[in-house]
Amino acid sequence: MIGHAEKAAPFAANEKRAHWHDQALWFVRLKRDRQAESIPEWEELRQTASAIKAHTLSRIADYLEEFERNATNNRIQVHWACDAAEHNAIVHKILADRGITRLVKSKSMLTEECHLNPYLEARGIEVTDTDLGERIVQLRHEPPSHIVLPAIHLKKEDIGELFHKELGTQAGASDPKYLTEAARGHLRQKFMAAQAGLTGVNFAVAETGGFVVCTNEGNADMGTSLPRVHIACMGFEKLVPRSKDLAVFLRLLARSATGQPVTSYTTHFHGPVRGGELHIVIVDNGRSTILGQETFRRSLSCIRCGACMNTCPVFRRSGGYSYGYTIPGPIGSLLAPLRDPKNFASLPFASSLCGSCSDVCPVKIDLHHELYAFRQDMVRGKRVPLAKRLAMAGMSYVLAQTWAYRLAGGLMRGIVPRMPRALVYGPWNPWGRQRELPPMPRHSARGLIQRDLTQKGAK
Amino acid sequence: MSSRDSILAALRRNAPATSPLPEPPAGIVYPDPAKQFAEAFTSVGGKFVRLARREDIDPELEKIEAYAHARKIASLVAGIGRSNVDLNGLKDPHELEGLDVAIIAGEFGVAENGAVWVPGSALGPQRAIFVVTQHLVLVVPASELVHTMHQAYERIRFQGLGFGVFISGPSKTADIEQALVIGAHGARSCTLFLVG
Structure with a gap:
């Protein structure tokens, strides 16, 4: 297996671009700092968020049953998937049973993890990723390089060239406003033609039987209010007990992720669109095993804000692809080897153990301690060269x-x-x-x- | 065993000892929530307008260029705006395409982040309206401001709600080289009238 350092080499070889990547992410980190400093109770919020997650995970089965009951009362159809294969089969069956061949998706790291797109495409379904960054990498046949900023590894000239080829924009044009406008027109057509929309889930609430999806672009809203069928996919760890817990997490999420006070759209689904249907697929795919590991279970508290990536001196200088996993950066360096220690043995070493990730994590995952513990496991297990x-x-x-x-x-x-x-x-x-x-x-x-x-x- | 039961069994087997569920902290209290709200809403790319009376809204709407030149306008706020689209006559949300301006009532605003709570009931027969429209106008009573999201969730009742959304400014993206572009998929502009 090729290690992190070897995979980072081509990225690091382009010094100018690597430097730009480093600075762009550091700028996001600074925006995050400004937002965090504007909230006097910031540290208390992080502590509370951490404790809510720990509590929820300690009683997760009860809360999932409560969620299922309340969601069903809200006319949401609940599905359960043990692994990626079952998740993909459930989504495909929902689409196939209704003769659906055109699906629009908003961002979902879970479906990346499950490799849903190629599974559906092989079965004749046109899948369109609608987040601009995700559409860009989809057109390039690449995975996202960052969970919040999927195309952060690209320059506007790369995107201009891609859009010229794929969307017919002017040759040589690279103005972000012009390119975004072109994508808007292209994706509007996809939204209008879609027969189903698929989203991830930022938070699901046991007490109310509903869930929340956050976007800035509004793509999740377009994709779930035009077609009749909405499918939402979530790892079970996205659950929180009460609606008031949403306040804690929503105050932290966008500030930590991009340094915004909140996302443009924070959408709460507690039932299907008029005349439509709403499905939610609850996925395990190895998470229950992580729950059983005392040293590493806190990694399940992650709310996928990406703050640990933006601050990480290694991520900023090596790029998302050097990790070779859906979730890169410090949190990915835990989640990947937890799933597959043999192939991702080098990832716990892709860290300076400076602790910056732990300092910014909105749910206080002890990332660098866990990475350090994992290194010891790797050395003991002789998974190190x-x-x-x-x-x-x-x-x-x-x-x-x-x-x-x-x-x-x-x-x-x-x-x-x-x-x-x-x-x-x-x-x-x-x-x-x-x-x-x-x-x-x-x-x-x-x-x-x-x-x-x-x-x-x-x- | 079904997948459901085997997942739940594995989770019960592997869960750690129960830890307590804390209450959310008391949030920041702003000396002037309207000022804070205006700053936050402007910082996310929205246009904030403070008006003393409801009657001031219509003349103020005409000052919005997109509204002045709009062909199709739908207002969901009684007595406000030159509404010329019969939303109840639409058979399908796709017929909203081409709508230039939508005027929608927000239930309350959140000072800390400039978010406006819009319940599904304020969106008319097709909830897609808030995101399909090219330009969005929100009308919020000045008496209905809360300081933080904590107070926001104390107000919201999810029982029978179906759908609800916090809207904070226009649709936007920074996915190309981190350059902020307003108008990704949803509204290209978002004007908010805080009235009273």
Whole structure:
């Protein structure tokens, strides 16, 4: 399996673009900070959100039954899927039974996780992703590179070229306003022709039997109020107990995600559109197993805001595709190996463990602690390359023995400055590939302190 | 065992010990909620207009360029606007395509984020109207402002509601190079009259 660092190499090779990506996401992080600072009870909100999620997960089966009862009373048809295959089959059956061949979708990371689009397309259904960023990556036959900003890896010139080819916009045109207008016209036609709309679920409420979908574009609203059939897909962890819990999460979500006070549209569905039908598919797909793991179960509290990605120094400089999983960034580096530790063994190492992700997480997932714990699991399970294991064993020995540490330090200080550059920065020094080693100090800290003490004693 | 039952059984087996369910915190209280609301609504790309009386709305509507030149206008606020579309005559929401301006009553506004609560009952026979229309006008009584979302959810009753939406400004996107563009799929502009 190719590791994160190898997959990040092509992205990092284009320095100018990688720098733009880094700055664009950092700008979103700063907008998030401004919003967070405008709410004096921000930290209390995070704490409450975290506790609500922990409570809900501790009684999740009861709350799901309550949700099902109330949703059914609201004329919502509830379906259950153990895994991705069952989820896809349920969605397909709903469409096929009604002779539906044109589906519009708004953003749903769950359906990305389940690979719903190719499943439906292989069965003759035209699937149109309607979030602008998602439509862009769909036309490029790519997955989203970020869960909130799906096309953040692209420049407007790339999109101009794509739209020229696919939507017939002027050659060379790359003005975002012009391109968005073209997409608006193109997608209006898709909305008007659609026979069903599919959405994700941001939050479902046990007490009321309804759910909430948040968008800025209004694409979920177009897609669910024009066609007669609405299908909503959710992982069971999207549930909250009471409608007043929505206030806590909605105050956090958009501020954390994009630095907006709230999304343009926060839509509450508690029944089908007039004369139509509303289906909700509740999906497990490995989540119940994560619930059973004490160290990692808090990752199920994630509300998919993407704040951990925007702040992560590794994500910003390596791009979403380097993770190779639907959910990238710090949270993805947990969720992916929890699902498949063999293929995603390198992801817990795609972190500097700086803790910035944990600091911004609106539901206070202890992301960097969990990543650290996962690394230990990976080393114990021998899922880490031999060279790295040997290096770690060597370092552990040196750092634990005073004499070895002193000797190694002395050798470094004495020899490295005399070595030719080619030797210091050879292929055995991956750390030095993009970085300069700091100049070697002449004395060790120990030596300096000892000298200092001797001088003071002399006075 | 059905998928439903096997999922629920797995969740019962794997759930941790029950932890307490906290109450939401008391939210911020703004000294001047109308001012805060206006700032928030403007910051999300909306146009905020404060009016003393209901009678002021119609003349103010004419100042909106899209309204002045509109061919098709639908008003869901009694006595307001030059409504010329019979919404009850529409057989299908698709017939809303081509609507230039919709005028809708918001139940209340939220100061902290400029969101306006619009219950399904305020949307007429076709709820699609708020997002299919090219331009949206919201009318909210100045007496109906709350400070935060906490107070908002204390007001909303979901029993028998069916549909409801918080609208905060026009439709927008920043999916191309993070450049903000107003008018993605829904309304290209959103004007709010806070009246009274």
